[in-house]
Amino acid sequence: MSQVNSSVEGSMDVLVEVTDLTVGFGSLRAVDGLSFRLEKGAALGLVGESGSGKSTVASALLGLHRGTGADVGGSVRVAGIDVQEASDADLHRLRGGKAAMVFQDPLSSLDPYYAIGDQIAEVYRVHTRVSRRAARARAVEVLDRVGIPDALRRSRSRPHEFSGGMRQRALIAMALACEPDLLIADEPTTALDVTVQAQILDLLHTLREETGLGLLLVTHDVGVAAESVDEILVMRHGRAVEHGPVDTVLGAPTEPYTRDLLGAVPRVDVPRAPSEASSAAQEVVLEATGLRREFGRGKRAFAAVDDVSLTIHRGETLGIVGESGSGKTTLGRMLVGLLKPTAGEIKPGGGVRPDVQMVFQDPVSSLNPRRSVGESIADPLRARGERDEESIRGRVRELLERVGLEGAHYDRYPHEFSGGQRQRVGIARALAADPRVIVCDEPVSALDVTTQAQVVALLGELQRELGLALVFVAHDLAVVRQVSDRVAVMRRGRIVEQGPADEVYDAPQDPYTKQLLAAVPALDPQVAARRRAARRELATT
Amino acid sequence: MSGFGGFVLRRGIGTVITLFAISVIVYVVFFVTPGNVAQITCGPRCSPEQVHQVAQQLRLDDPLYLRYWHFLQGILVGQDYSTGTSVEHCSAPCLGLSYQGDQQVTQLILAKLPVSLSLVFGAMVLWLILGVGTGVLSAWRRGRFTERLLTGITLAGVATPVFVIGLVLMIVVCGQLQLLPFPQYVSLTDDPEQWAWNLLLPWLSLALIEAAAFARLTRASMLETLAEDHIRTFRAYGVGERSIIGRHALRGAFAPIIALNANNVGSAVGGAVLTETLFGLPGIGQELVHAVNVVDLPVVVGMVLVIGFFVVIANAVADVLYAVADRRVVLA
16 A cells, blocks of 8 residues: 555545544543544454443444433544534434444344344345345345354244344344444443354454454453454543553553453463462362252253252362353252252251352342341341341441441442442351351352452452352353362253363363363453464364 | 144133133122022012022022032023023023013123124224324324323323213214214114214213323333333434334334233223213113112123123233234243
């Protein structure tokens, strides 16, 4: 390309140009003076924690704030259209025609009442004056393009008849229908299992290679960005913290916030820091043998957990990983006693009552919004027959301080706390009953990575001090590696592999474990490229 | 058994069981009362001979299950009754005899049913058009003057009793303007045109009130759908507001509209007493009130069963339509 006409050529090659963008909702500034450019065919990752304003930027690119009362300033140009100034008709032409968006939750992002092919055809007909029949044919074509098997027949299915991964493929197909220049993907894989996530990211990669599509990827997951983009823009509080080529930002970050963020990301390829507690005496606190749990009756019955045996020792962490539907939550609930096993038994080690407590996934819905957190923590104490108000309050204060909150927080309500603080309240509630075992069901999956790291650290600290045994149920392989002494991998209700964490992660024996580990996004773009090639080979052989 | 056919079959079986349960409950409530059942059944003005005759007809000497069995038999295959001098055959579905005119309850109901059905189904068409139309309009113009005006009107509609609207309509349309004669029921089979003209005011007054509820429901569920993620998807793909309202948001309101409609149709068959009385329509509701006033138990029982029948059938039809509107129901 010649350097002479660079200014003219430059503007021709620019797909997105955002200059000093601000978006305000009332007194809140979601985006505050953000500028970036995206060349044709390039890929940019907007990375940040919740509330950083990254999704707001994505919406602003399509002018989705028009008419919502949001305060938009600065300028946004996409594919030559000034989004702020464009007429409604131009804006409708831009949306889907030149820039298409893929959303986070593929189930709720499609209309449940219409066939998937019809929905894609409808969008296609908005942008092209073709017959219904031709639009329908185009829908089948793009569904086939994104790897939906038997696309003609499946185009007549409704969204609920598709799996999560297939729905996301269908949304990508909708995006491709009008051959846009830019694809905006807002957390496209966050709701998906790790193996499905890898498939979707590989699909996006292939599409970019073949069609020269520009990509703006919005994600909280640094690993996902590392896999998919050339450039990264780290956002915080609506501003750009660091912006540069993906190798530089991830390999040699200059900003302290980027460093903190990267430091907090759990690594699947790095062993857990050795802990003295893990080598403690092998005293069994809980033993489960031949556990089985069925749901449904008659012909509809299926076993969510089937023939699972495990032992939990004092002071250790047993990680249970699996994808959605693997039965890990059902197993956790049986260990606590929330569900009765259909067969098999759970025995306390040494004949002592095991005192198993639970920490739940969603710190928002697992606390009663109408009761103060102190009262919630006091529940297990009252359930045990404690009646003396003074000693209950004293004990709750002690527990609040134990988990890094303040005793004075007793009378506050859940909405006054952040997600991480609420999870601390959940942990305090579990501790109230003096358990020997705590089952944590996805305790950190709803939290940002930096908060995640803090909660994980708290659990480790409590474990060391109180000699607790932890059962850590999670879908995130990296988090599980960073907390577990031993790991059990579950699939379709069974444990396919079980052993010391480092053995399972570094030398997996079961093919499914290998597949899972190969699907985890790597933080290093070069490693990511190697893995992608490996996955392609696995798929073709 | 699975799929749509299986769903319809399961729902049909459920309907039959419900109807059976209703017949048992109604029978027990009305006929197994303490005191002289024959006297209560016959009414306070019956002579001892009549009471005795009733006791025989009701087989009061038989055990309860046998009595119910005969009652059920009457409904399913018909029954013979002794009137003292002769034996009268009452063919299925036989609901017994009225003691006020020695008339068969079934015949009595069949004579009144067309009036009630004409009123309800005609009104239904109107309330669906008016209600859903208003609802769509206010969802579309949400936050603007049109919506506030419509909301005010529907609120007034919900709050106004039928006899007020009906009377005002009658006074203005028939009295002052003399556009229509005062309503008088004409059978559909006799003269369809006169049937429609005479029922126009009753339809309107019943529909105006019901329409308000439909407008509110339609508006609420459309607004709910409009806040959902898939609407955002179509907006982000440049789909126009008209398609979003008419195709996607309205579709989400179908299921609740169907459910409410079934309920209203079912209960209006016997429950539009005020409208029937106001316009002098000899329908089920009016007859039921009369039967209660003169304590004609067989007629009351028969009417209650028929009304229950319509409510149950309307709900069964609604469930099937619901499943057609939203196929996910079949899976549940």
